[in-house]
Amino acid sequence: MNAVLGVTLQGIQALRVEVEVEITGGLFVISVVGLPDASVREARERVRAALRSLGISVKGRVAVNLAPADSPKEGALLDLPIAVGIAHSMGEIHVTRPSLFMGELALDGRVRRVRGAVPAAILARDMGLPLFVPAGNAREVSLVKGIEAYKVEHIRGLFEHLRGSAMLQAIEPSEESVEYPEPDPDLSDIKGQAAAKRALEIAAAGHHNVLLTGSPGSGKTLLARSLKDILPPLSDDEMMEVLMVRSTVGLSLDSSRRRPFRAIHHTASTISVCGGGTNLRPGEISLAHRGVLFLDEFTEFRRDLLESLRQPLEDGCISVSRASGSVTYPARVLLVAACNPCQCGYLGDPVEPCRCSPSAVDRYRRKMSGPILDRVDLYVTVPRLTPEELVQAEGQEGEGSPEVLKRVIRARERQWERWGPLGFQCNAELPEKALKKQVGINAEGRRFLKEMAGRVRLSGRGISRVMKVARTIADLAGDVDISTVHLAEALAFREGGDLPWNR
Numbered sequence: 001m002n003a004v005l006g007v008t009l010q011g012i013q014a015l016r017v018e019v020e021v022e023i024t025g026g027l028f029v030i031s032v033v034g035l036p037d038a039s040v041r042e043a044r045e046r047v048r049a050a051l052r053s054l055g056i057s058v059k060g061r062v063a064v065n066l067a068p069a070d071s072p073k074e075g076a077l078l079d080l081p082i083a084v085g086i087a088h089s090m091g092e093i094h095v096t097r098p099s100l101f102m103g104e105l106a107l108d109g110r111v112r113r114v115r116g117a118v119p120a121a122i123l124a125r126d127m128g129l130p131l132f133v134p135a136g137n138a139r140e141v142s143l144v145k146g147i148e149a150y151k152v153e154h155i156r157g158l159f160e161h162l163r164g165s166a167m168l169q170a171i172e173p174s175e176e177s178v179e180y181p182e183p184d185p186d187l188s189d190i191k192g193q194a195a196a197k198r199a200l201e202i203a204a205a206g207h208h209n210v211l212l213t214g215s216p217g218s219g220k221t222l223l224a225r226s227l228k229d230i231l232p233p234l235s236d237d238e239m240m241e242v243l244m245v246r247s248t249v250g251l252s253l254d255s256s257r258r259r260p261f262r263a264i265h266h267t268a269s270t271i272s273v274c275g276g277g278t279n280l281r282p283g284e285i286s287l288a289h290r291g292v293l294f295l296d297e298f299t300e301f302r303r304d305l306l307e308s309l310r311q312p313l314e315d316g317c318i319s320v321s322r323a324s325g326s327v328t329y330p331a332r333v334l335l336v337a338a339c340n341p342c343q344c345g346y347l348g349d350p351v352e353p354c355r356c357s358p359s360a361v362d363r364y365r366r367k368m369s370g371p372i373l374d375r376v377d378l379y380v381t382v383p384r385l386t387p388e389e390l391v392q393a394e395g396q397e398g399e400g401s402p403e404v405l406k407r408v409i410r411a412r413e414r415q416w417e418r419w420g421p422l423g424f425q426c427n428a429e430l431p432e433k434a435l436k437k438q439v440g441i442n443a444e445g446r447r448f449l450k451e452m453a454g455r456v457r458l459s460g461r462g463i464s465r466v467m468k469v470a471r472t473i474a475d476l477a478g479d480v481d482i483s484t485v486h487l488a489e490a491l492a493f494r495e496g497g498d499l500p501w502n503r
């Protein structure tokens with residue numbers, strides 16, 4: 001193995017890049033093999049100028065080989081290892097111990113923050129190699145335990161360190177904040193909306209996707225945001241995944257175990273939602289990985305964008321194609337969609353009259369059965385409170401998020417125990433086979449479901465959804481078998497169950 005190593009990103013993983021340099025006499029030229037042309041040109045200028053700032057003038061034919069040549073690389077984070085490789089080859093410094101270097105160089109030799117430091121730190125840990133990163137990346141690197149890492153402000157400091165004349169500052173592992181952040185908002189901050197809060201509790205417990213339907217001002221966004229705080233805190237592995245995605249995008253990190261919440265607008269581009277672009281990076285759906293993805297004004301979303309979310313909702317990951325192949329980013333999200341009940345927004349509202357014609361209401365209804373909604377288990381109506389209800393709710397504190405979270409965690413534990421041996425974790429993931437044989441429904445419940453399926457015209461898929469949701473309701477209650485009471489509650493959240501046109 002060559003001693004000078006850099007990294008490149010593949011998805012959210014860092015791959016090792018070996019930097020080999022050969023310098024021969026002749027006219028000055030730097031050629032880099034294994035990088036796309038545009039980044040080579042830029043990297044070449046930055047590296048040469050940064051070395052010149054140290055009084056090192058590069059002469060002759062410099063051939064830089066980045067291996068493996070076939071994996072796509074982004075230029076900027078390879079500046080530092082290329083500069084180190086050239087200086088090493090010129091005898092200016094000696095890298096005796098294999099080390100990972102990453103960073104973009106400014107023309108004056110300062111080292112700039114780059115994307116992907118957390119994946120690089122994990123690679124360094126797994127390979128047992130020291131890692132040299134820009135000072136701007138030190139904080140995120142400190143979140144990865146068990147590594148030897150140094151922060152580099154300027155290439156001069158790095159060269160002094162490698163020559164043994166002055167030591168760089170090592171990055172100390174950061175203490176994890178033990179405090180879990182306050183729920184924002186807390187369920188008790190939201191007035192009324194008992195049915196919607198209950199639906200969120202069920203969603204959190206069984207990982208069921210939700211559609212909230214309600215007039216403007218009914219609090220759909222607040223409700224959606226409250227969901228992240230009634231989900232179990234991130235586990236160690238999940239937290240590392242979340243950090244890797246954020247680091248790959250270049251976002252700041254915190255060490256809290258709160259699950260991500262990402263809202264996307266219907267005008268968002270496919271690249272910003274799904275990932276991709278010239279500087280390949282994950283999209284919003286990956287930033288919501290292990291957390292909540294919120295689609296407000298759901299009926300306004302372009303059909304192609306919704307179609308592209310369908311597969312990740314099923315698989316928990318998203319593939320992004322590019323010229324040199326495709327990369328996969330994680331995308332396991334809990335989906336909350338929200339929309340108005342009709343075009344004007346006030347169908348079924350207690351105060352404001354709906355101004356839509358019957359045919360307009362019908363057209364709108366059809367928009368609510370597009371792609372993605374077949375992945376939704378819970379349909380909830382969120383009515384605006386009447387002035388009287390608002391007055392009544394004043395001063396009445398509902399149950400807070402921490403209490404609900406406790407029930408959710410217990411329900412999750414019951415699911416892990418039951419489904420873990422079968423290879424999945426949550427009731428929402430229940431395959432048909434398990435649904436038929438192992439869901440645990442009693443005889444009376446079975447009779448009730450059969451009768452109701454005929455009465456409210458449930459499709460086969462509708463029956464499956466009701467059974468999964470009922471399983472979660474039973475788990476929240478700590479009941480072994482699904483019985484009529486759980487099924488009756490689940491039926492209230494069925495597709496179109498409580499929408500104004502069905503009342």
Ligand SMILES: [Zn+2]
Nearest residue numbers: 342344354356
């Ligand atoms: Zn209307």
